[in-house]
Amino acid sequence: MLRKDLEWLLEYKKLTPESTFRLLSGMKPTSKFGEVFQYNNLTASVAGYIGAHVYELAGEPGKAYHRAMEKEIFKPLDMRNTTFDMEKAQHGDFASPHSDDIDGHTTLIKMEQNYAVVPFRPAGGVWTSALGDWSHVNNHWGIPIVHHGGSLFGYKSDWMIMPDAGMGALLLTNSDSGGSLLWLLMRRLVEVVHDGRLEAVASVDASASNYRTAAGDWASKLAQHYVSAPLGTITVKKSSDHTIFVFDAAKAAWQPAKTTTAQFHLSTPTRRSAA
Numbered sequence: 001m002l003r004k005d006l007e008w009l010l011e012y013k014k015l016t017p018e019s020t021f022r023l024l025s026g027m028k029p030t031s032k033f034g035e036v037f038q039y040n041n042l043t044a045s046v047a048g049y050i051g052a053h054v055y056e057l058a059g060e061p062g063k064a065y066h067r068a069m070e071k072e073i074f075k076p077l078d079m080r081n082t083t084f085d086m087e088k089a090q091h092g093d094f095a096s097p098h099s100d101d102i103d104g105h106t107t108l109i110k111m112e113q114n115y116a117v118v119p120f121r122p123a124g125g126v127w128t129s130a131l132g133d134w135s136h137v138n139n140h141w142g143i144p145i146v147h148h149g150g151s152l153f154g155y156k157s158d159w160m161i162m163p164d165a166g167m168g169a170l171l172l173t174n175s176d177s178g179g180s181l182l183w184l185l186m187r188r189l190v191e192v193v194h195d196g197r198l199e200a201v202a203s204v205d206a207s208a209s210n211y212r213t214a215a216g217d218w219a220s221k222l223a224q225h226y227v228s229a230p231l232g233t234i235t236v237k238k239s240s241d242h243t244i245f246v247f248d249a250a251k252a253a254w255q256p257a258k259t260t261t262a263q264f265h266l267s268t269p270t271r272r273s274a275a
Contacts, residue, residue: 001027001040006231008042010247012116017061019119020045041123048122065122081129086115089127095174097154106175114152124150129172141190149182158182165193180207 007023008015024042031038052065059067066084074082083089090111097114101107117125146168147160156179161168171178171185184207188200222243226234237244 001043002030002038003040005041008120009113009116010231012119015119017045017049017065017119020049041120044123045120046122052122062119062121079128083127084121084125086111086118086125086127094127095155095172097152098175099154100177106177109154111154114154117152124152126150140186141196143190143194145186145190147186151179156182158185160186160189162189162193167193 001024004023004027008019020042024046027040027042048065049061052059052061052068055068055072056064069084073079097109097111098106099109114125117123143162144164145160145162147158149158150156154176155172155174156176157170157172159168159170167189169185169189171182173179173181181204184200184203187196187203190196191198191200220238222236222238224236226236228234232247235246237246
């Protein structure tokens with residue numbers, strides 16, 4: 001299945017775990033089974049909720065999934081700092097999300113958009129620390145590596161070990177720009193453990209020099225309106241200080257005709273450090 005995230009990213013406030021099945025039911029495969037790899041968050045979400053239903057037949061999918069993960073995974077592995085509860089995770093010592101502002105400076109961003117993953121949490125959305133993460137096995141540069149990355153707005157992470165060497169590394173970043181370091185950390189680990197050709201450091205330097213963000217007068221080139229049959233319309237409002245995208249899903253073909261709007265602001269916010 002092709003990746004199809006915009007519906008739930010834009011309309012998450014009125015979606016539930018059951019919405020996973022409705023959204024996925026409207027999709028069609030674009031290849032034969034096993035022919036190509038395509039990442040799709042909805043398929044992962046459905047798999048998790050099916051497992052939750054098997055685990056607890058009468059339970060609401062979201063709550064049943066929580067209970068199953070807590071009892072069968074988190075507690076046996078002593079993952080005390082791991083939860084799907086967004087509110088619980090944001091109490092005490094937690095890392096606030098960061099991204100680039102319109103001038104290309106790393107700045108604190110709001111947590112709100114990350115709540116989009118809540119109705120689809122088997123596909124992601126787990127909060128954890130250096131004491132716990134997820135894994136699967138891949139083969140890179142001819143070496144078995146167990147790893148899994150994570151991504152939300154303002155957060156990028158990867159956890160990796162080399163079973164044959166008994167060594168691993170974990171990288172947790174609270175910035176979108178941190179994503180450029182994930183693959184390079186894995187490469188550097190291979191170089192250190194297996195005396196590989198030195199490429200990671202030079203790649204970090206190249207990545208830093210090539211890193212660019214949208215800036216300048218790009219907003220002046222945007223049209224006032226954009227229309228998508230599946231998603232609805234976007235109106236672009238501009239001022240001297242802000243560029244605002246107003247999403248109106250009233251005309252979206254994938255949901256009932258009910259007006260809902262979401263606004264996305266691009267501006268230069270006051271810079272402040274995470275608490």
